[in-house]
Amino acid sequence: MNSAIIFGLLIALMLTGMPISIALGLTVLSFLFVMTSVPIEAVALKLFTGIESFEIMAVPFFILAGNFLTHGGVARRMIAFASSMIGHWYGGLGLAAVVACALFAAISGSSPATVVAIGSILLPAMVKHGYPKRFGAGVIATSGALGILIPPSIVMVLVAVATGGSVALDPEGKRVLSASVAQLFMAGVLPGLILATMLGMTTFYRAWKNNYPRMPKASWLEAVRAFRDSVWGLLLIFIVLGGIYTGAFTPTEAAAMSAVYAFVVAVFVYRDMKLTDVPKVLLASANMSAMILYIITNAVLFSFLMTSEQIPQAMTAWIKDSGIGWVEFLLVVNVLLLLAGNVMEPSSIVLITAPILFPIAVSLGINPIHLGILMTVNMEVGLCHPPVGLNLYVASGIARMGITELTIATWPWLVTMLIFSPWSRTSRKCRFGCHGCSECCDEPYRSR
Amino acid sequence: MFLRILDRLEEILIASLIAAATLVIFAAVVQRYALGVPFLYQLVYHINLTWAQELCVYMFVWMAKFGAAYGVRTGIHVGVDVAVNMLEPGPRKKVVLFGLLCGALFTFVVGTMGAKFVIELYPTDQVSPDMEMPRWIIFLCVPLGSYLMCFRFLQVAWAFWRTGELPHHDPGHVEGVVESPAAARDVAR
Numbered sequence: 001m002n003s004a005i006i007f008g009l010l011i012a013l014m015l016t017g018m019p020i021s022i023a024l025g026l027t028v029l030s031f032l033f034v035m036t037s038v039p040i041e042a043v044a045l046k047l048f049t050g051i052e053s054f055e056i057m058a059v060p061f062f063i064l065a066g067n068f069l070t071h072g073g074v075a076r077r078m079i080a081f082a083s084s085m086i087g088h089w090y091g092g093l094g095l096a097a098v099v100a101c102a103l104f105a106a107i108s109g110s111s112p113a114t115v116v117a118i119g120s121i122l123l124p125a126m127v128k129h130g131y132p133k134r135f136g137a138g139v140i141a142t143s144g145a146l147g148i149l150i151p152p153s154i155v156m157v158l159v160a161v162a163t164g165g166s167v168a169l170d171p172e173g174k175r176v177l178s179a180s181v182a183q184l185f186m187a188g189v190l191p192g193l194i195l196a197t198m199l200g201m202t203t204f205y206r207a208w209k210n211n212y213p214r215m216p217k218a219s220w221l222e223a224v225r226a227f228r229d230s231v232w233g234l235l236l237i238f239i240v241l242g243g244i245y246t247g248a249f250t251p252t253e254a255a256a257m258s259a260v261y262a263f264v265v266a267v268f269v270y271r272d273m274k275l276t277d278v279p280k281v282l283l284a285s286a287n288m289s290a291m292i293l294y295i296i297t298n299a300v301l302f303s304f305l306m307t308s309e310q311i312p313q314a315m316t317a318w319i320k321d322s323g324i325g326w327v328e329f330l331l332v333v334n335v336l337l338l339l340a341g342n343v344m345e346p347s348s349i350v351l352i353t354a355p356i357l358f359p360i361a362v363s364l365g366i367n368p369i370h371l372g373i374l375m376t377v378n379m380e381v382g383l384c385h386p387p388v389g390l391n392l393y394v395a396s397g398i399a400r401m402g403i404t405e406l407t408i409a410t411w412p413w414l415v416t417m418l419i420f421s422p423w424s425r426t427s428r429k430c431r432f433g434c435h436g437c438s439e440c441c442d443e444p445y446r447s448r
Numbered sequence: 449m450f451l452r453i454l455d456r457l458e459e460i461l462i463a464s465l466i467a468a469a470t471l472v473i474f475a476a477v478v479q480r481y482a483l484g485v486p487f488l489y490q491l492v493y494h495i496n497l498t499w500a501q502e503l504c505v506y507m508f509v510w511m512a513k514f515g516a517a518y519g520v521r522t523g524i525h526v527g528v529d530v531a532v533n534m535l536e537p538g539p540r541k542k543v544v545l546f547g548l549l550c551g552a553l554f555t556f557v558v559g560t561m562g563a564k565f566v567i568e569l570y571p572t573d574q575v576s577p578d579m580e581m582p583r584w585i586i587f588l589c590v591p592l593g594s595y596l597m598c599f600r601f602l603q604v605a606w607a608f609w610r611t612g613e614l615p616h617h618d619p620g621h622v623e624g625v626v627e628s629p630a631a632a633r634d635v636a637r
Contacts, residue, residue, distance in 0.1 A: 017532035018547030019525035021516075026554045040561065047558060047590055054501050057508050060466060061473075072625035116620040249477065256473035256504075273623075282463040290462065290515020291524045293508070343528045394620040 003311045006031055010302075020348040021291075024298040028305045038308060043301060050300030051293050054252050055164065058157045058181060059296075060289035061255030065152075065236065066109035067285045068262035073272035074233050075117035078103045081230035084223040087215035091207020093126045094135065095200050098143045102196045105147025107233050109154055111383050112394040115144035119398045130213050133399060134409035135206065141395035141406065142413035143199055145380040148346065150192035151185035152240045152255065154292070155346050155379055159372040160184055161296065162303070162354035166312075168362035176362045179369040181251040182244045187369050188376065189241070195377075195420050202416045232265045292347050299351035312359045319360055326364040333357060334378060341382015345390065349382075350375060381417050384410060458518050458596070465511040469504045476500035499578040506576070506586055513593025520551070520600035523615030541612065545605055552601035555594045562590030 006027060013023040032038050082099035089095055097118060105114040119140040126136035148155050163178035170176045179187075206212075218226070240258050243249040249257060266273045273281070306312060319329065340349045354375065361371045384391040386407040396406045476497040482488040519525050532543050569584040576586060608614055 013550070014528045015531045016543050016547045016550075017527045017529040018550050019527045021525060022547075022551045022554050023527065025558070026550055029554065029557060041565065043561065045565065047562065051509055051512060052505055054505055057469070057504060060508055060511070061470065064466060064470060071623050075622070075625070110619070112620040113622050117622040117625055120622075120625045253473060253477050256470055257477060259470050260474045277623075279463055282467050283459055286462040286466045286511055286515045287519055287522055287524055289466065289508075290512045291519045293512035294516040294519070294525070297512070343530050345526060390619065397620065 002035070002309050003314070005035070006305065006309070006311070020344065021295045021298040024295070024302045024352070028298075028301045031305060036308075043304075046301055046304055047297055050297045053161075054250075055181065056157075056161050056293070056296060058252040058255040059154055059161075059292055060285065061252065061259045062109055062152050062154055062157070063289045063292075064282070064285040065255065065259040065262040066107065067281050067288075068259070068266040068273070069233055069236065070108040070110060070113045070117065071266065071270075071272045072117055072121070073270055074107070074266075075100070075104055075121055077226070077230040077233065077270075078107075079118065079122055081226040083215060084218035084226040088217040089204065090214060091203050091212050092215040093122060093129055093131065094139050094203040094207055094212070097122050097126070097136070097139045098196060098200045098203055101140060101143035102146045102150060102192070103230070103234060105144060106150040106152070106192075106237050109147060109152065111145045111147050111380075112390050114147055115140055115391050115394045116398055118144065119395060123399055129215075133401065134405070135212070137395055137399040137401055137406055138409035138411075138413055139199075139203055141389075141391045141410050142384050142417065143196075144391050144395070145383045146192060146196055146199075148380045148383070149188050149195060149373075149376055150237075151188045152237070152258065153185070153188060153376065155350055155376050156184040156188060156372065157181050157251070158292075158296070158347050158350045159354055159375055162299065162351050163358040163368065163372075166303075166307075166355055166358060168359040168368075170362055171365045176368060178358060179372045183369050184372045184376075185241060185244060185251070187373050191373055191377065191420075195380075195417065198416050198420050199413055202412050206412060232269050236262060236265075295348055295351055299348075299355075302352065303355040306355065312356050315356065316360045316363045320363060324364075326361075326366055329360065329364055330366070330374070333361075333374070337375060337378035338382055338385070341379060341385070341389070346379035346383065349379065377420070381414070384417075385414055455521070458514055462511050462515045462518060465507045465514075469507040469511070472500050472507070473504050502576060502578040506581075509586075510589045510593075513589040514596065517593055517597035517600045520597055520604055521615060522617050523604075524617040525551075526617070541608075544614070545609060548601055548605035548608065552598050552605065555598035555601060559591045559594030559598060562587065562594055566591060 009031065010023060010027045013026055014020060016023075018026075028043065029040070032040060032043065078100040079096060082103065083093060083096035086095045086099065087093065100122070101114055101118050104118055105111060108114055108117070119137075123133070123136045123140065127133050147153070160179055160181040164180075166178060168176050168178070236258050239261055240254045243254040243257060244251055248254075263278070267275060267278065337349065337353065340353065354372075357375075358368065358371065362368060383389050386392060386403065392403055392406055392410070395401075396403050399406065401409070479495055479497050483493060516525075527547065532540055532547075535543060566584050566587050569587060572583075574583040575581060576583060604615060
């Protein structure tokens with residue numbers, strides 16, 4: 001009953017279009033005030049301590065690092081590198097778009113920005129080369145979402161933050177720790193590469209069938225030059241992953257190091273940015289991070305309410321009693337997340353749903369890392385499927401195509417993503433060989 | 449005039465906080481590794497940076513509270529606007545105003561709770577674990593930031609009521625992107 005009131009109130013407030021953070025906070029306040037005797041003062045403390053953790057601070061650092069390198073110049077270098085490698089295959093520029101999107105998205109950390117940066121350069125080039133506009137727009141709108149899955153990914157940090165510290169018991173009643181940022185980053189690499197390959201295969205197949213033009217093969221010298229230009233940006237991924245994997249940095253430290261590195265590369269190596277542009281980047285990053293941190297604060301309040309009303313426990317018990325197996329559960333979760341992906345942006349969905357889903361999933365024997373990757377993949381699909389995928393909107397802006405037309409344009413890649421998803425979903429064991437989890441390794445990667 | 453100064457102060461504060469936090473953590477990591485290098489050890493061993501993490505967290509919390517207020521002004525706090533956008537202009541205006549005023553109400557309540565909390569904390573001598581800074585100063589960002597955010601919500605609501613315009617944040621904005629045929633030609637060769 002209480003959970004129906006809480007969720008009903010939350011959804012009603014959200015439908016008025018108010019910021020999600022405010023809707024969350026207001027739900028908690030009004031419920032506590034009207035229905036319970038929990039001292040409201042406890043909330044004031046939570047408002048501060050909710051984000052008082054060093055782990056969460058990876059979010060602003062990664063946003064800052066991404067913003068330094070979210071620049072048309074970096075996009076051009078990634079495109080040159082990608083097309084010098086695979087441009088001479090069928091659908092060369094299309095394949096280059098997939099690779100360039102994957103690389104740029106991983107570095108910049110923002111899907112819509114990737115669609116704009118890569119799309120506004122590659123799309124005219126593809127049209128000029130004789131590709132149908134639909135083809136180009138479809139590739140770029142879907143590939144731009146890859147950034148969420150390829151680490152460093154802010155959504156993964158949020159999954160770790162949202163589930164961290166909650167108590168979950170597996171079917172045997174043993175306590176299961178939630179996935180850490182490091183584990184999720186390691187686990188995301190392989191699915192990210194596989195999904196990029198699959199999107200590339202779809203592109204290749206359609207280009208081969210329709211006999212789309214190929215680029216002249218880049219000379220060896222050109223390829224080396226393109227690599228040398230792009231490698232500074234790409235090193236960022238290796239600094240983060242390598243630093244975390246070797247244990248040189250904690251994820252937050254790696255994020256801070258990558259922010260400093262991105263600053264040096266953008267200002268002194270690539271010189272895309274003048275020193276006088278730096279305050280603008282700082283302000284934009286602070287704006288973005290504050291927004292996410294504000295959602296986190298209120299999501300912490302919300303999960304505090306959930307815990308004090310025992311809702312996750314009640315749901316877990318209910319699912320166990322009803323005899324729902326993990327396959328059905330995962331199917332329902334996938335549909336639910338895809339639907340949520342239609343109306344909300346990824347960080348809010350993860351912060352609201354993860355604390356509820358985590359204990360239930362664990363009680364059905366699902367690996368926490370697997371659940372985290374599954375949520376991330378769903379967020380990615382949600383970004384580019386109609387009616388309101390953010391990538392579609394941004395892509396329709398640069399391609400000057402309507403949403404309906406663009407939806408038709410994206411379907412081959414969208415179907416590819418949906419095919420990819422069950423492969424990553426129909427298992428409760430971690431399949432990714434991530435060196436991160438206790439399923440595949442004798443010695444789990446050091447947890448937080 | 450006063451508003452312009454407030455706007456600038458807000459921007460300068462959050463931009464410097466994020467820059468400073470990055471540098472602090474960078475310095476702490478560099479110092480930790482410098483300790484492992486013999487000839488650098490002499491230079492850095494007496495610098496104690498154990499408080500770096502704590503300082504970084506507090507700087508980011510301050511940034512988050514004031515940045516959230518700045519975000520209201522830039523329209524970065526997005527909600528679920530599918531249903532609202534389907535309404536007729538008349539009712540839509542009312543619903544949007546309701547949303548903005550709810551924002552103002554929530555931040556006002558939070559600000560007041562935070563202020564009460566800080567006032568209760570003030571006479572105690574609680575300090576933070578590493579830097580030993582008084583806790584009430586650290587918590588001061590909750591009332592200050594929330595009241596500022598409340599003010600921003602009212603500001604936006606007032607502007608919306610008069611002009612029907614909401615601040616809008618463009619998630620796809622990228623610097624240095626040129627949609628010129630020349631750039632396209634370079635790639636296509």
